[in-house]
Amino acid sequence: MIIETIVPPEKKTMSIGELAQRAGLTTRTVRYYEEMGLLVGVIRGRNGRRVYTEEHLYLLRLIRRGKLLLGMSLTEIKELVEVFRQTGTERSVIHRSIEILTSHLDEVEDKQEKLESYHTLLIGEIKRLRGVLRS
Known part of the structure; x- marks a missing residue:
């Protein structure tokens, strides 16, 4: 063959x-x-x-x-592949993965805080509008 x-x-x-x-x-x-x-x-x-x-x-x-x-971009994945190619060790890839995932976690927590604030704002506005209907 x-x-x-x-x-x-x-x-x-x-x-x-x-x-x-x-x-x-x-x-x-x-x-x-x-x-x-x-x-x-x-x-x-x-x-x-x-x-x-x-x-x-x-x-x-x-x-x-x-x-x-994990929500990683192809650029981040490529970076991990290159880290592995350069070092040949999974440990290096794991360390870099932790850095990337920690960054993603920070972004998610930031979005979560903004969503919670928006959620509170929406609840307040709904209550206000219901009060207007009752008056």
Whole structure:
């Protein structure tokens, strides 16, 4: 098989379609993440098609989790990927993740305070208007 001559046989490879399906993404999204530099080490077979490994699938799942569950931007996720590439340690990524998530928490708490203030204002206005109706 052509791919086996390019990719070590111990690594299971897959097409972009299979990768996208297993990651729950579209093929366009996979290509976009590759263009952004989030997916590295993508090689092409002799037929010119991209060849992906389980590592790419793992990374795509992390990206989705970061976006959907943690509300991280792709820029922040890319930063984490680069931290991991530079240091090669999960600890560095964890430390940077904590910094990013703490920043998100601060933003959420700020929005929460503003919403609570707005909530109080709305309750007061509703009471005032009901009082006007009773008069």
